[in-house]
Structures are given as C-alpha cells and as structure tokens.
Amino acid sequence: MARTPPLPDLRPARINALGEFAASIAHEVKQPLAAITLNAQAGLHWLEQDPPRLEQARVALRVVLQASRAATGMVRSLHGMTCQAEPERSTFFVDDMLRDVLQLLRGELRQHEIRVSEEFGLARHQLYADQVQLMQVIMNLLQNGIDALHAVHGRERTLALRSMLMEDALHISVTDNGAGIAPELAERIFDPLFSTKPGGTGMGLTICHNIVQAHGGRLWATTAQPHGTVFHLSFKEYTLWTPSRS
Ligand SMILES: Nc1ncnc2c1ncn2[C@@H]1O[C@H](COP(=O)(O)OP(=O)(O)OP(=O)(O)O)[C@@H](O)[C@H]1O
Ligand SMILES: [Mg+2]
Known part of the structure; x- marks a missing residue:
C-alpha cells in the first residue's frame, strides 16, 4: 500500500516566528514603560514637596505622555512590520527626532550616572522616513x-550621540565607552534572538537592522578608541530645508 509522505512539521518555524514577534513587542515597550515609571515617580515626588514644585511635575508628566505615545506608536509599527507593510513616512528634522529620544531616556541616563554628549550637525536636514521607527532604532x-x-x-561612563553630513549621506552615530x-561575536550581533545578556x-x-534596511539605509558597528563601540547609521536620501521668502 502506497504511503503518503509525512507532512513537514511547520511548528518549529511558526513557534520561532511567534517567539521573535513576542520578543520584539516585549523589547520595544520595555524602554517607554521604564520612562513612564521613572517620570511618574518623579512627578509624584515633585507634587509631594511643600510647596509642590509644579513646573518640574509638569515636565515629568509631559515625558510620561510622550513615552506612552511612543509605546503605542512602536506597537503599531511592529505590527506593520510583521505584516510587511510599507513604513509610514513623513518629513521630519533629524536633530529634533534625536533630541526627543534623548528626552525619553534622560531619567535612565541620570540613574546610571552616564554623561551624554550631543553633537548635532543636521539642523536643516530632513529625512522622509517613518519617524516612530527611526526613533526605535536610536x-x-x-x-x-x-x-x-x-x-x-x-x-x-559616556555616551555620544552625533549627527552630521558625511560623503553626501546623513550620518548618525551612537558611541559608548563600554x-x-x-x-x-561581532558577526552574530544582528542575528535574531542573539544576546549575551541575562534577560x-x-x-x-x-529590529534596528530591519528598519534601516526598509528605509534604504545602512547600519554597522565599529570599535571605539580607547574603549567601547560605535554604531553608525547612514541614509543617502534626505531633503535640505530652506526657509521660504514669503
Ligand atoms: N554597545 C554595545 N556594546 C557591547 N555589546 C553590544 C552593544 N550593542 C550590542 N551588543 C551585543 O549585541 C548583542 C545583541 O544586541 P541586541 O540589542 O540585539 O539584544 P540585547 O541587547 O542582548 O537584548 P535586548 O535588546 O532585548 O535587551 C548584545 O547581547 C551584546 O552582546
Ligand atoms: Mg538591546
């Protein structure tokens, strides 16, 4: 009697894809959630002062709002990526976007006593890209x-965030002195689920690699001197903003 060949077992591939998706969601909401917790605590702290420090509380609450919007945007954008949707592009100033991301991480940077240097050189340069996704990358x-x-x-402990025009491309770099x-391990760091960290x-x-690739950009890492790592991003397509003369 002829036997039908066994069906291929697709479960491992599906479980892996699901695992990657769940891991991506967990990964992307972790940072905004941490910013929400830190800034909500700070807001309460300022309100409990006698007299209450209203301006500081207002600043902390604004970051809470910004972070919760970022989390919502990131989940939406991950969903879009999973469904292979095109990035939702708009035109935005690169340096403003970098400042917004730093603002979200301020509390954590302070907590870990990290000095951040900002060297932004793209004040008039705009990217036509998915802003939420680019924020995720940074x-x-x-x-x-x-x-x-x-x-x-x-x-x-230092981190440097830089933006500049280099060889006709927009260049953003993140340098740490770790x-x-x-x-x-250098070959494996962009592999899905590859991690050397507990948890x-x-x-x-x-995620960074997929986003940058979908935008036609490049992402790579080099060694920083005397210690640490530099991650580089570059995009060839950008617009230069000129004020209208009306
Ligand atoms: N700035 C860095 N300095 C040293 N090693 C790094 C740096 N960035 C990434 N790596 C290495 O690349 C690995 C993969 O990084 P990736 O961001 O994909 O995952 P992760 O950071 O380990 O996990 P998660 O992002 O969920 O916290 C890290 O585990 C680490 O070994
Ligand atoms: Mg990571």
Whole structure:
C-alpha cells in the first residue's frame, strides 16, 4: 500500500516566528514603560514637596505622555512590520527626532550616572522616513550603550550621540565607552534572538537592522578608541530645508 509522505512539521518555524514577534513587542515597550515609571515617580515626588514644585511635575508628566505615545506608536509599527507593510513616512528634522529620544531616556541616563554628549550637525536636514521607527532604532542603540556601561567602573561612563553630513549621506552615530564587542561575536550581533545578556531578548539590533534596511539605509558597528563601540547609521536620501521668502 502506497504511503503518503509525512507532512513537514511547520511548528518549529511558526513557534520561532511567534517567539521573535513576542520578543520584539516585549523589547520595544520595555524602554517607554521604564520612562513612564521613572517620570511618574518623579512627578509624584515633585507634587509631594511643600510647596509642590509644579513646573518640574509638569515636565515629568509631559515625558510620561510622550513615552506612552511612543509605546503605542512602536506597537503599531511592529505590527506593520510583521505584516510587511510599507513604513509610514513623513518629513521630519533629524536633530529634533534625536533630541526627543534623548528626552525619553534622560531619567535612565541620570540613574546610571552616564554623561551624554550631543553633537548635532543636521539642523536643516530632513529625512522622509517613518519617524516612530527611526526613533526605535536610536532608542535601541542608546539602550545597548546604557547596558554596555553597567559594568564600567573606575572611569566616567559616556555616551555620544552625533549627527552630521558625511560623503553626501546623513550620518548618525551612537558611541559608548563600554567594554566593546568581542571580535568572535561581532558577526552574530544582528542575528535574531542573539544576546549575551541575562534577560536580553536579542531582538534590539535585529529590529534596528530591519528598519534601516526598509528605509534604504545602512547600519554597522565599529570599535571605539580607547574603549567601547560605535554604531553608525547612514541614509543617502534626505531633503535640505530652506526657509521660504514669503
Ligand atoms: N554597545 C554595545 N556594546 C557591547 N555589546 C553590544 C552593544 N550593542 C550590542 N551588543 C551585543 O549585541 C548583542 C545583541 O544586541 P541586541 O540589542 O540585539 O539584544 P540585547 O541587547 O542582548 O537584548 P535586548 O535588546 O532585548 O535587551 C548584545 O547581547 C551584546 O552582546
Ligand atoms: Mg538591546
């Protein structure tokens, strides 16, 4: 009697895809949720002063609102990516977007005693891109920098966020002065689910890579001197804003 060949077992692939999606969601909401918790605590702290420090409380609550909008946007955009939807593009100023991301991470940077240097050189340059997704990329790179600095003791912990025009492309870089990436691991850091951190999902750089690729950009890492890592982003398509003369 002829036997039908066994059906291929698709479960591992599906479980893996589902695992990656769940890990991506968990990964992307973690940062805004941390910002919400930190800033809600700060807001309460300012309100409990005698007299209450209303301006500081207002600033903290604005960050809470900004972070909860970011979380909503990121879940929407991840859903879009999973359904292979096109990025939702708009035109925005690169440096303003970088400032917004830093604002969300301020509390965490202060908590870990990290000095941040900002060198923004793209005041008039705009990207036509999915702003929420680009924010995710910068946030993930900064978060990896913060993670890398946890283990740094005995020297100042620093992160640098830079933007500039280089060889006719928009260039953004994130530099930390952590321990760097071991050469034997360098090939694997963009792989899904690859992580050297306890509790890491290993999805941060995969998400970054997918977003940058969908925008026709490049993302790569180099070694920083004397310590640490630089992540570079570059985009060839941009617009230069000129004020109208009306
Ligand atoms: N700035 C960095 N310095 C040193 N190692 C890094 C840095 N950024 C990434 N890596 C390495 O790349 C790996 C993958 O990073 P990725 O962001 O994809 O996941 P993760 O950070 O481990 O997990 P999660 O993003 O969920 O916290 C990290 O586990 C780490 O080994
Ligand atoms: Mg990460």
